[in-house]
Amino acid sequence: MMLNRPMAAFVPVMGMAMLIAASLLGAATASAQTDARLAQVLASDHRSPAFAARDVYRNPAETLKFFGLQPGMTVVEVSPGAGGWYTEILAPYLRDTGKLYAAQFNPQSTVDYFRTSHAAFMEKLSAAPQIYNQVTVTAFELPNLTAIAPVVSADLVLTFRNVHSWYDRNGGDDGVLAAFRAFNQVLKPGGTLGIVEHRLPAGRPKSDQAKSGYMLQAEVIRLAEQAGFTLTGISNINANPRDTADHPAGVWTLPPSLRLGETHQDRYRAIGESDRMTLRFEKTR
Numbered sequence: 019m020m021l022n023r024p025m026a027a028f029v030p031v032m033g034m035a036m037l038i039a040a041s042l043l044g045a046a047t048a049s050a051q052t053d054a055r056l057a058q059v060l061a062s063d064h065r066s067p068a069f070a071a072r073d074v075y076r077n078p079a080e081t082l083k084f085f086g087l088q089p090g091m092t093v094v095e096v097s098p099g100a101g102g103w104y105t106e107i108l109a110p111y112l113r114d115t116g117k118l119y120a121a122q123f124n125p126q127s128t129v130d131y132f133r134t135s136h137a138a139f140m141e142k143l144s145a146a147p148q149i150y151n152q153v154t155v156t157a158f159e160l161p162n163l164t165a166i167a168p169v170v171s172a173d174l175v176l177t178f179r180n181v182h183s184w185y186d187r188n189g190g191d192d193g194v195l196a197a198f199r200a201f202n203q204v205l206k207p208g209g210t211l212g213i214v215e216h217r218l219p220a221g222r223p224k225s226d227q228a229k230s231g232y233m234l235q236a237e238v239i240r241l242a243e244q245a246g247f248t249l250t251g252i253s254n255i256n257a258n259p260r261d262t263a264d265h266p267a268g269v270w271t272l273p274p275s276l277r278l279g280e281t282h283q284d285r286y287r288a289i290g291e292s293d294r295m296t297l298r299f300e301k302t303r
Contacts, residue, residue, distance in 0.1 A: 052088055053079070059111050064149050069103050072274065075291035076178075078107055080255045085174060085212035085298055089115040094167045094204060096121045096158060096177040096197075100138035104178055105153070113152050121166035124159035132159065160188040164200035174210045175201045179294070181215045181238055182231045182269075190228075191241060198245035202301055211247055211299040213238065214256055216269045216292045231269030235295045247299035256294035263293065 056079045060070075087093070093112060098105045098120050105120055112118045122139055123132035136157075143150040157163045177197075184193040201211055218232035227233050239249055265271035267278055269292050276283060 052083065055089060055111060056082060056087075056107075059107055062110065064110065064146060065106050066101070069101065069106060072103070072291070075256070075258070075273075076103070077255045078104070081212075081214065081253075081296060082107070084251065084253050084255060084296060085176060086210050087111070087174060091173040092117040092119075092167070092171055094119040094121055094172045094175045094201075096166065096175065096201070097180045097183070098122060098139065098178075100135040100142075102139055102142055104176065105139075105143075105150075108176075109150050109153050113149070118153050119167040119172070120153050120155045121158035122155050124157045124163055127159055158200075160184060160193055160196050164196070164203070166200060167204040169203055170206050172204045172209055173206060174212065175205055176212045177201075178214045179216060181213065182227070182233050185227060185233065186229060191237075194238070194241045195245055198242050198247070202246045205301045207301060209301045210250075211242065211301065213242070213297045213299070214294050215297075216263070217257075217295040218263050222263070226263075229268060230263070232263045232292070233295075235297070238295065238297065242297070242299050246301060246303045248302040249297065250300045251298035253296040253298075256296050258290055258293040260289045261293035 060073065060079060087108075089112070091112065093108060093116065095104055095108055095118065102109075102120070105118075108118050120139070123129075123136045125133060125136040125140075127133050127136075140155065143153060143155070154167075156166045158166050181194055181197075184197045185191070187193065188196065198211070205211065215238060216232045218226055218230070218234045220234065220236065222234065224234060224237065227237070235252075243249065261272065263269070265286070267275075269275075270277040272286050272289055273291055276286060278286070
């Protein structure tokens with residue numbers, strides 16, 4: 019038997035359903051726009067061919083989508099290095115509708131590598147102002163230079179294959195923790211920290227992190243949580259099961275470094291770039 023309910027009783031339910039449908043449609047549209055914009059940037063001829071050839075290992079579209087990159091965001095890329103591999107993607111993507119801070123090495127550092135890397139990066143940006151003239155370059159060097167962007171200004175902080183450097187150069191766990199706390203300072207409440215790092219297989223001793231270039235995923239998560247972040251996602255986008263992480267010159271044995279030169283180069287090229295963790299965190303305190 020059908021009950022005779024007044025039509026008004028159905029209106030709130032129908033209204034809620036319409037709101038949910040509109041929200042889902044809006045999210046799908048935004049995601050499609052993000053995908054299309056990333057695809058356009060990745061296919062652009064401003065990218066270095068040598069850099070673009072590494073997409074097969076670094077999976078930039080999938081990685082940036084996992085981290086939640088969207089037009090209009092304020093993004094901080096930490097330690098982009100001399101070549102700015104991800105800067106080539108982030109700068110044009112954010113140029114017209116967002117903001118990119120590149121937290122580069124200290125140009126006055128006592129470390130030659132940091133100074134020369136900074137100079138090469140600035141030269142790259144100066145050579146293509148139509149791409150890079152909206153990038154704000156700041157200096158990041160532990161323990162003192164940590165003001166990488168205005169406090170509580172960033173939607174997204176990204177760091178690619180740098181955690182091991184802070185671990186080796188800045189006192190192990192204390193160095194990594196100091197870096198993560200600096201990132202926490204510039205992120206808005208609820209903002210995202212995205213980390214890609216060379217992964218030491220679980221079960222290996224923590225001592226294997228030293229000078230190898232590889233980090234234990236559980237240790238990176240522990241230190242990020244200690245710095246005020248909550249883990250919200252783990253992805254195997256950048257995993258490489260062929261990498262055993264026990265090479266004679268550490269991670270730099272593999273491409274693109276190939277530190278051993280011609281010695282067993284075919285073997286290391288066949289492995290490809292390192293196995294990498296891809297972690298997403300939210301600033302929760």
